[in-house]
Ligand SMILES: Nc1nc2c(c(=O)[nH]1)N[C@H]1C(S)=C(S)[C@@H](COP(=O)(O)O)O[C@H]1N2
């Protein structure tokens with residue numbers, strides 16, 4: 001369907017799989033400390049102490065359409081090797097994320113919709129008809145991948161609930177902002193809160209998913225509790241965690257990573273083995289919890305489901321499949 005120039009077939013080595021942030025940290029050191037602005041997003045959060053899970057019960061059904069022929073990553077790897085920059089830039093911040101209070105949790109749907117509303121997360125799941133389970137591949141731009149069973153809600157259900165208006169062309173997602181529990185948010189060079197965006201056509205795609213659980217349980221905090229986006233054909237940074245707001249907007253949103261380094265983190269960010277990231281070849285991926293690597297697939301193996309979304313864009317601009 002699409003034709004690309006092939007790169008040299010070289011493999012990534014273990015020590016090349018470093019953090020998304022390494023280079024940005026260096027940048028931050030070079031950047032003078034001019035950015036002493038107070039964030040307009042400073043919201044006070046209820047500060048309940050101990051917490052364990054949101055506590056809603058799962059009555060989800062496995063969706064057979066999304067079972068794939070790949071070994072499911074062991075739970076201990078998927079839940080301890082995580083990216084969640086609000087809690088630090090290393091991969092083992094999972095314990096720290098435990099401090100996040102996810103009950104109660106409000107999620108607001110606003111912007112260009114007929115039915116804007118703020119929901120408690122449990123009501124939200126209930127009005128959307130409860131969870132289903134889907135096994136998806138997941139691919140980080142740092143060239144590691146996993147295969148996990150998510151529980152959650154098809155984004156299409158949200159679209160029918162809130163009824164986007166005609167002029168809603170993009171959807172913007174926003175993570176919580178609370179530096180008291182998320183020390184990473186004290187690092188002023190990041191444009192907190194974490195935000196991401198997709199086009200309305202992408203939002204309508206069958207694969208677009210709001211995950212509320214993993215391995216049959218509520219999402220652990222480190223994986224984005226109580227609700228996160230999952231876009232299995234895009235690089236992982238698009239799959240924003242711990243969402244507090246979903247806005248339907250006219251103009252293309254610019255997410256946290258795109259703001260920081262647009263040459264590295266483009267808006268479309270579709271998995272593509274033929275377009276190398278400036279710091280990581282995308283040709284191969286390391287399988288989380290294994291010593292194996294495998295060849296990366298175009299659109300992370302979801303070409304059949306999503307390539308129609310990009311045909312006209314691709315004709316206009318050949319680089320959009322990554323950036
Ligand atoms: N709010 C928020 N969402 C986020 C991130 C983050 O740092 N903060 N990291 C992203 C990146 S880079 C990846 S690869 C995935 C990782 O998801 P996982 O930790 O559940 O594997 O979450 C994405 N969503």
Ligand SMILES: [Mo]
Pocket residue numbers: 020083140141142235236237
């Ligand atoms: Mo990532």
